[in-house]
Amino acid sequence: MPDPAPRTRHRLPVLATAVVLAAVAMMVWLGFWQIRRLHEKEALLARFAEARAQIAEVDWPAQWPTDPDKGYELTYRRAQLMCSAVTERSSMAGHNAAGESGMAQTARCALPGGGFALVVMGWSQSPMAGTAWQGGEVHGMIAPGQRLVADPPLAGLQPNALPDPADLPNNHLSYAIQWFAFAAMALAIYALALRKRWEKG
CATH class of the missing domain: 2.40.50 (OB fold (Dihydrolipoamide Acetyltransferase, E2P))
Structure with missing residues (x-):
């Protein structure tokens, strides 16, 4: 009777995979949320700059x-x-x-x-x-x-x-990049962990 190990060796652990994918999905969502905040902040800064340019009191x-x-x-x-x-x-x-x-x-x-x-x-x-x-x-x-x-x-x-609106921080793009990088790192680390597990059999 053939050894069933080759068919089960590469099976994904359901719970661990679900946890990792949920965490990655949250990181990606946070990245896109920061991009949305970036656009909102840019619009607000433009609004402030327009207000600062007005002379009337x-x-x-x-x-x-x-x-x-x-x-x-x-x-x-x-x-x-x-x-x-x-x-x-x-x-x-x-x-x-x-x-x-x-x-x-x-x-x-x-x-x-x-x-x-x-x-x-x-x-x-x-x-x-x-x-x-x-x-x-x-x-x-x-x-x-x-x-x-x-x-x-x-x-x-x-x-x-x-006061100058140009002095206000607008770091949302860097935050978005960080969240996307965290998501990619989490997937890469999990893939390496799975590879080691499968290599051990």
């Missing part, structure tokens, strides 16, 4: 829109507001218009009709500079994170670097 809203799409319409637009009073001051790491590192000086402003706005007054190499400014009219550009970067700067500070 908008009024800072008394309340920031809860709808993200409405918020995107304001981001990178030039805007104005009236700071009735400074309720809080802080400083954070930032760059001036020349690209030098230092401290961006910020003020939390109460608005006449209620609500608050975070104003980046300007730039200094010293923390907590520009404390003499107590409020007034502010013109500038809306940055991500609902901040108004003053332009011109306030309180005798140096100009802070204006």
